[in-house]
Amino acid sequence: LGADRETVLICGAGLVGSLLAIYLARMGHDVQLFERHPDPRSHPPPSGRSINLTLCDRGLAALDHVDAGRAAREISVPCKGRMIHAVDGALEFQPYTNRGHALYSIARNDLNRLLLDTAIGRGGVHCHFEKKCVEVDLAAPACTFRDTRTGEISELRARRLFGADGVHSAVRREMQKALRFDFTQKYLDQAYKELHVPPPPGGGWALAHSAIHIWPRGHYMLIGFPNIDRSFTLALHMPYDGHPSYASITSPEALLDLFRTSFPDALPLLPALVEDFFSHPETSMVTVQCSSWTYLDRVALIGDAAHGIVPSYGQGANAGFEDCAVLSTCLQQAGPGDVQGALQQYERQRKPNADAIAALSLEHFIELRELVSDPKFLLRKEIERRIYDLHPDLYMPLYAMVSFSLMPYTEALRRDRMQRGIVDEILAIPEVRDKLGSEEVRAAIAERLQACERGAVC
Ligand SMILES: Cc1cc2nc3c(=O)[nH]c(=O)nc-3n(C[C@H](O)[C@H](O)[C@H](O)COP(=O)(O)OP(=O)(O)OC[C@H]3O[C@@H](n4cnc5c(N)ncnc54)[C@H](O)[C@@H]3O)c2cc1C
Numbered sequence: 001l002g003a004d005r006e007t008v009l010i011c012g013a014g015l016v017g018s019l020l021a022i023y024l025a026r027m028g029h030d031v032q033l034f035e036r037h038p039d040p041r042s043h044p045p046p047s048g049r050s051i052n053l054t055l056c057d058r059g060l061a062a063l064d065h066v067d068a069g070r071a072a073r074e075i076s077v078p079c080k081g082r083m084i085h086a087v088d089g090a091l092e093f094q095p096y097t098n099r100g101h102a103l104y105s106i107a108r109n110d111l112n113r114l115l116l117d118t119a120i121g122r123g124g125v126h127c128h129f130e131k132k133c134v135e136v137d138l139a140a141p142a143c144t145f146r147d148t149r150t151g152e153i154s155e156l157r158a159r160r161l162f163g164a165d166g167v168h169s170a171v172r173r174e175m176q177k178a179l180r181f182d183f184t185q186k187y188l189d190q191a192y193k194e195l196h197v198p199p200p201p202g203g204g205w206a207l208a209h210s211a212i213h214i215w216p217r218g219h220y221m222l223i224g225f226p227n228i229d230r231s232f233t234l235a236l237h238m239p240y241d242g243h244p245s246y247a248s249i250t251s252p253e254a255l256l257d258l259f260r261t262s263f264p265d266a267l268p269l270l271p272a273l274v275e276d277f278f279s280h281p282e283t284s285m286v287t288v289q290c291s292s293w294t295y296l297d298r299v300a301l302i303g304d305a306a307h308g309i310v311p312s313y314g315q316g317a318n319a320g321f322e323d324c325a326v327l328s329t330c331l332q333q334a335g336p337g338d339v340q341g342a343l344q345q346y347e348r349q350r351k352p353n354a355d356a357i358a359a360l361s362l363e364h365f366i367e368l369r370e371l372v373s374d375p376k377f378l379l380r381k382e383i384e385r386r387i388y389d390l391h392p393d394l395y396m397p398l399y400a401m402v403s404f405s406l407m408p409y410t411e412a413l414r415r416d417r418m419q420r421g422i423v424d425e426i427l428a429i430p431e432v433r434d435k436l437g438s439e440e441v442r443a444a445i446a447e448r449l450q451a452c453e454r455g456a457v458c
Pocket residue numbers: 011012013014015016017034035036037051052053054055059108131132133134164165166167168169170192235302303304305311313314315316317318319320
C-alpha cells in the first residue's frame with residue numbers, strides 16, 4: 001500500500017479477512033481486523049454450522065506463500081477421490097486423478113483459528129471481535145461498529161478499507177447504494193443441513209477416511225467430509241419443495257423413512273439423525289456477482305463479498321485465498337504511488353476468474369447430484385483419465401485443472417470446452433467401452449490431440 005506504514009481496516013475476520021490480514025501485515029501495515037462474531041479461538045461454532053471445506057492446490061499455494069500451508073495440512077484429512085454410495089450399499093471409489101492428487105478436508109473453524117493465531121502471532125494485526133459494522137463511509141474510508149454485547153458505537157477511519165465480510169457484505173451494500181454498481185444474486189432451489197457421524201466407539205473411522213463420500217440421488221444427495229477427530233460431517237442437500245424436500249420431511253418417521261429407502265448404509269452411522277435434522281438450520285446457497293469491486297484507491301471487496309459461489313466445487317475459500325495472493329502482488333508491483341491502479345489491476349485479473357468459477361460451480365452441482373452414478377458420465381470420466389495418463393502435457397481433465405493446478409479458472413473453462421469435443425469423438429467410436437485400452441482408441445486420441453495442437457477446431 002502506501003510507502004509509510006498505513007492503517008488498513010479489514011471488515012470481516014472469516015477465512016479470507018484473516019488471510020488478507022497476514023498478507024498486509026507482511027507488507028508492513030498496521031492491520032485492524034473487525035469481526036461481528038466472538039473470537040472463534042475461544043468460541044466453538046454454533047451447532048450445525050461447522051462447514052467443512054476442502055482445500056485444493058490453489059488455496060494451499062496462497063497459504064504456502066505466507067508460510068501457513070504446512071500448518072493447514074497438519075489439521076486436514078487428505079482425500080484422494082470420491083466414494084460413491086449406491087442405494088443397495090455398493091461402493092465405488094473414483095480417484096480425482098490417477099496421480100494421487102488429494103483435496104484436504106478441514107473444519108472451517110479450525111482453519112479460521114489457525115489463520116487468526118498466525119495473524120496475531122506474527123504481529124501487525126489487531127483483532128476486534130463482536131464488533132458489527134453498521135455503517136460504511138466509502139470516501140473516508142471509515143466504518144462504524146456496534147459492539148454486539150454492550151451496544152456501544154465506535155468508528156474507525158483508515159487509509160484503506162477491505163470488505164471481507166462475506167456474501168451478505170455490509171461494505172458491498174454501501175457500494176451498491178453509493179456507486180454505479182452492478183449486482184446480481186441467484187439462489188439455488190436447494191438448501192443443506194449438517195448431520196454428524198461420530199467416530200466408532202471401538203476406534204477407527206465409520207467410513208473410509210481418504211475420500212469425500214457422496215450418496216447421489218438425483219435431485220437430492222448426501223455428501224460427507226472426514227474430520228481429524230475421525231468423525232464425519234455430512235450435508236444433506238434437498239430442495240425446499242417437492243418430495244423429498246424440507247417441506248415434505250416434517251416428522252421423525254418421514255425422515256427415517258427417507259434414510260431407510262435412500263441412504264440405508266448411512267442410517268446406522270447417524271445416532272443423532274433426528275435431533276440433528278430438526279435442530280440444525282437449513283442453509284441456502286447463492287451465487288453473487290457484482291462490479292466494480294473497488295472504489296478509487298480506498299476500498300476493495302475480497303472473497304465472498306466480491307463473488308459468492310455455490311459450494312459444489314469446493315472453490316469459494318480457495319478462490320478467496322487466491323484473491324489475497326493476487327491483490328498483494330498487484331499492490332507490490334504497482335508500488336505506493338499507484339494504489340488505485342493496483343486495485344483496478346486486482347479486479348481486472350480476478351473478476352473474470354470469479355465469473356468462470358461461478359459458472360463451473362453451478363454445472364458441477366448437477367454433476368455431483370445426478371451424474372456421478374450415471375454410466376455414460378462415468379465412461380466419459382474414464383476416457384478423460386486415460387487421455388490425461390497418455391498425454392499429460394496436452395490434456396488435463398476439468399476437475400484437475402480447477403483443483404490440482406494454478407491455471408486461471410478462465411483458462412480451465414476455455415480448455416474444457418475445447419477438450420469436450422475430443423472426448424465426444426472418442427465416445428462416438430463404436431463399442432468404445434469394451435476397447436478403451438486398445439490401439440484403435442489410443443491412435444484416435446493421439447490423432448485428435450495432434451489436430452488440436454495444429455490449431456484445428458476441436
Ligand atoms: C456448505 C459449504 C461448503 C463449502 N465448501 C467449500 C470447500 O470445500 N472449499 C472452499 O474453498 N470453499 C467452500 N465453501 C465456501 C467458503 O466457505 C467461503 O467461500 C469462504 O468461507 C469465504 O470466506 P470469506 O472470508 O470471504 O467469507 P466468510 O467466511 O463468510 O467470512 C466473512 C466474515 O465477515 C463477518 N461479517 C459479516 N458481516 C459483518 C459485519 N457487518 N461486520 C463485521 N463482520 C462481519 C462474518 O461474521 C464472517 O466471519 C463452502 C461453503 C459452504 C456454505
